[in-house]
Amino acid sequence: KGDASKPADAAKPAAAQKADAKEPLKVGFVYVAPIADVGYTKQHDLGRLYAIEQVGKDKVTTTFVENVPETADAERVIRQMVNDGNKLIFGTSFGYMNYMQKLAKEYPDVKFEHATGYKTAPNMTTYNIRFYEGRYLAGMLAGGATKSNIIGYVAPFPIPEVLQGINAFTLGAKSINPNIQVKVIWTNAWYDPPKDTDSAKTLIGQGADVLTQHTNTSAVASAAESAGKMVIPYNSNMKSVAPNAQIAALVLNWGPYYAKKMQQAVDGKWDKTPVWMHYSDGALSLEGITDKVPADVVKKMEEVKAKLVKGEFHPFTGPIKDNEGKETLKSGDVMNDKDLSTMNYYVDGVIGKVPN
Ligand code: GUN
Numbered sequence: 001k002g003d004a005s006k007p008a009d010a011a012k013p014a015a016a017q018k019a020d021a022k023e024p025l026k027v028g029f030v031y032v033a034p035i036a037d038v039g040y041t042k043q044h045d046l047g048r049l050y051a052i053e054q055v056g057k058d059k060v061t062t063t064f065v066e067n068v069p070e071t072a073d074a075e076r077v078i079r080q081m082v083n084d085g086n087k088l089i090f091g092t093s094f095g096y097m098n099y100m101q102k103l104a105k106e107y108p109d110v111k112f113e114h115a116t117g118y119k120t121a122p123n124m125t126t127y128n129i130r131f132y133e134g135r136y137l138a139g140m141l142a143g144g145a146t147k148s149n150i151i152g153y154v155a156p157f158p159i160p161e162v163l164q165g166i167n168a169f170t171l172g173a174k175s176i177n178p179n180i181q182v183k184v185i186w187t188n189a190w191y192d193p194p195k196d197t198d199s200a201k202t203l204i205g206q207g208a209d210v211l212t213q214h215t216n217t218s219a220v221a222s223a224a225e226s227a228g229k230m231v232i233p234y235n236s237n238m239k240s241v242a243p244n245a246q247i248a249a250l251v252l253n254w255g256p257y258y259a260k261k262m263q264q265a266v267d268g269k270w271d272k273t274p275v276w277m278h279y280s281d282g283a284l285s286l287e288g289i290t291d292k293v294p295a296d297v298v299k300k301m302e303e304v305k306a307k308l309v310k311g312e313f314h315p316f317t318g319p320i321k322d323n324e325g326k327e328t329l330k331s332g333d334v335m336n337d338k339d340l341s342t343m344n345y346y347v348d349g350v351i352g353k354v355p356n
Contacts, residue, residue, distance in 0.1 A: 024057070025266050028086035029064035030078060032093035033191035033216045038236035040190070040216040041066065043252045044092045044115075050255030055262045070095025075103065082107050088265045090258070091115065093190065094159060100124060111270050113261060115254075116161055118341065125272040127257055131161065131234075132168035132340070133308055134250045134284040136315035137301050138232045139172025141248050141289065142210045143180050144297030145230055146173075152203025153184045154196055154213040154220045158355050160343045162214050165234075167347040168315040169212065172304075174349050176297055182350045183208060193219040204229055210247070221246060230292060237287050248289040256282055276337070280309040316340065321348045 029048055033041040048062055063086065068077045074096045081089055082103065088111045091100045097117035104112045104124035112124035120126060142151050151173060155162050170182045183206055185199040196215050200223035203211060210230045213220040221242035224231035230247045231238070237249040257277065264270045277283040286305070289298055307313035318329035322345040329335055346354055 024059055024061040025088060025262065026084070026086040027060050027062045027262055027265075028078075028081035028084075028089040029062060030068050030074065030081070030089065030091045030093070030096060031064055031066045032068060032070065032095075034066050035064075036218070038218050038233075038238050038241065040235045040252070041092070043235050044090075044254055047254030047258045051258035051262050054255075054259035055266060059266045060262050068093075068096075072099070075099040078103050082110050087111060088262065088270070089113070094157075094161070111265060111272075120272070120274060123272070126274040127261075127277070128161075128275070129252060129254075129277045129281075129283040130279070131250075131252070131284070132164040132315055133279040134286055135165045135168040136172035137286050137305055137308070138212065138234075138248060138250045139169035139174075140176050140297060140301040140304065141286075141293045142169070142212065142230075142232055143173030143176035144301075145247050145293045146177065146180060146210045148207050148209040149177065149179045149181060150207040150209065151180055151182045152200065152206070152208030152211040153182055154199045154203070154211070154215055155184050155186050156190050156215050157188060158186065158344075160341055163343045163345070163354065164340055165214055166350060167343065167345075170347050170349040171315060171320070175304075176300065180349060184346075184350060184352060186355055187215055189215070191216040193217045196220050197223050200224060201227070212250075218242075239288055246288060246290070247292045249287050251285045251287050253283050253285060278309075279305070280311070322346060323348050323350050323352075 031041045035041050035045045065077050068074050090113045092115045094116045097119050100112050100114045101119045101121055104121035108123055114126050116128045117126050153166055173180045183203055187195040196217045196219035200211055200220045204227050211220055211224045212232045213234055218238050218241040221231045221233045221238040224245040225242040231242050231245045233249045235252055237251050239246050314334045316335035318333040319331040320329040322328050
């Protein structure tokens with residue numbers, strides 16, 4: 001029988017113990033924007049820090065690169081991460097997809113994880129959050145708070161994820177207030193603060209009194225604050241930027257996912273199944289609801305949220321019509337993931353046409 005009070009290695013010389021100890025797993029993060037105080041990249045970085053705490057500094061060591069464009073630069077940066085010994089690499093922006101897939105084929109002993117895309121490889125998976133679940137709830141609050149019945153939406157690129165958000169938000173808003181209209185301005189950038197500011201000002205000029213955004217900055221929240229309007233920021237809680245204007249915030253929480261995947265990689269049990277997380281996974285939270293949202297609307301939203309979390313409510317439940325009157329989902333049907341993933345239209349209530 002061994003002496004349980006002593007670790008088995010206690011008798012070994014220090015040098016041998018050291019050789020036994022595994023080096024921490026090197027993990028790389030590729031960011032499209034600066035981390036900044038709030039925003040999309042900040043949320044990924046909070047997730048990275050959370051994961052280190054959970055998994056342990058002796059088990060993982062991380063690096064990140066900010067401001068990586070969705071061009072061949074991404075390939076260069078990620079290749080450098082591989083050369084630096086990173087064995088697990090998280091690419092956090094949609095436009096890294098093809099570069100990551102190419103590199104995954106070149107470096108089969110490195111694990112690649114791509115946020116928000118749809119391409120994979122034997123050593124590359126995807127992860128994402130069903131943002132549209134939170135968007136529906138946020139839309140309910142916006143529909144309840146607006147006085148002008150015009151809601152402004154600053155959007156980056158017309159990819160299905162962003163259209164899911166616009167449409168779920170609009171459906172939520174219309175469920176409270178059938179008279180609302182959602183006006184969208186496309187910036188064609190994830191991170192362009194001046195464009196976000198200009199877009200927000202334009203929407204306010206068009207009568208919007210509640211704004212939201214899918215872009216990565218806090219500029220829309222800031223513009224709402226300056227103009228004395230309301231805002232439901234996306235990505236982060238932006239109370240620091242918009243203490244009066246923010247009436248709620250839809251916050252993304254990537255930490256538990258990063259912790260789980262780093263732990264799996266450390267344990268040699270990395271799972272390459274693509275995941276699309278739900279509100280109920282703790283990946284989303286609607287925070288900081290103020291009394292500018294009528295109490296009865298908050299109550300209705302809480303009821304819908306409770307159903308959503310139990311899997312009893314899907315934001316895209318028919319009948320759904322596009323904004324040209326065409327039925328896109330039959331009454332009573334629930335939209336399947338394939339139709340969600342190829343969404344390319346505006347629902348009734350959104351003004352204008354989706355850019356090509
Ligand atoms: N890259 C930066 N921000 C985003 C985002 O919100 N969604 C996707 N798909 N990619 C991004």
